[in-house]
Amino acid sequence: MQKLIVTLIALLLCTGIKAQIWVSKTVNASFFSSTPLEDIDAQSKTGASAINVKTNEIIFKINNSSFQFKKKLMQEHFNENYMESDKYPTSDFKGKIVEQVDLTKPGTYTVTVKGNLQIHGVSKEYQTKASLIVANDEIKASSAFNVKLADHGIKIPTIVFKQIAETIQVKMTATYQPKK
Known part of the structure; x- marks a missing residue:
């Protein structure tokens, strides 16, 4: 996890500007898939994120592989058959x-957030709305x-x-503090 945070910060610092970086070690990601036969949902609480506020x-x-499912067999199929987590360990x-x-x-x-989402080794541009709450020396x-x-x-x-x-519907939440 620490290596992940350092990598994220290094990527944001490469802009050449003395940046004001805020980091989150508490990223919650979930996804939900619904069909008439079965609902599938999973959560990960181990993601990392960083924002350059400048x-x-x-x-x-x-x-x-950090996504947790209610049914272990679903988790196994997700990692082995669909995400191929050994080959594509991160999104x-x-x-x-x-x-x-x-x-x-x-x-x-x-706000509107626009960028590239890389999943399963394939990158695609996305644009979506996000809610940011700035208060008490943190950003949610x-x-x-x-x-x-x-x-x-x-x-x-x-x-x-x-x-x-x-x-599938993906939900993300994160709480950021200034990098010290």
Whole structure:
């Protein structure tokens, strides 16, 4: 986890500007797939993220094998058959808050985040809304968006096609503190 945080900060510092970096070691990521036959949901609480409040750059990184399922067999199939977590151990997002927002000032901001989401070794551009609450020397962020599995090269075998939705809903929350 520490290595993940250091990597994220290093990526944001490469902008050449003396950055004001805020980090989160408490990223919660979840996804939900609903079909008439079965609902699938999983959560990870081990992701990491960083925001450069001067440039509005943002990055998230999550270990794919950290997602926990209610059914262990689903978790096994997720890691071995769909995400191929041994081959693609992480998923990440690198992007920017589109609007010019002063994240050093308290307030609640609805922003647009645009960037590339890399899942299963395939990167695709996404744009979504996010909520940012700046208060008490922290930033709380949350967002929800949909991901088409086919867009990231994740194939669903025909035998289980009716059990896994083609599009899943992803939710992310994070609490950031200034990097000291």
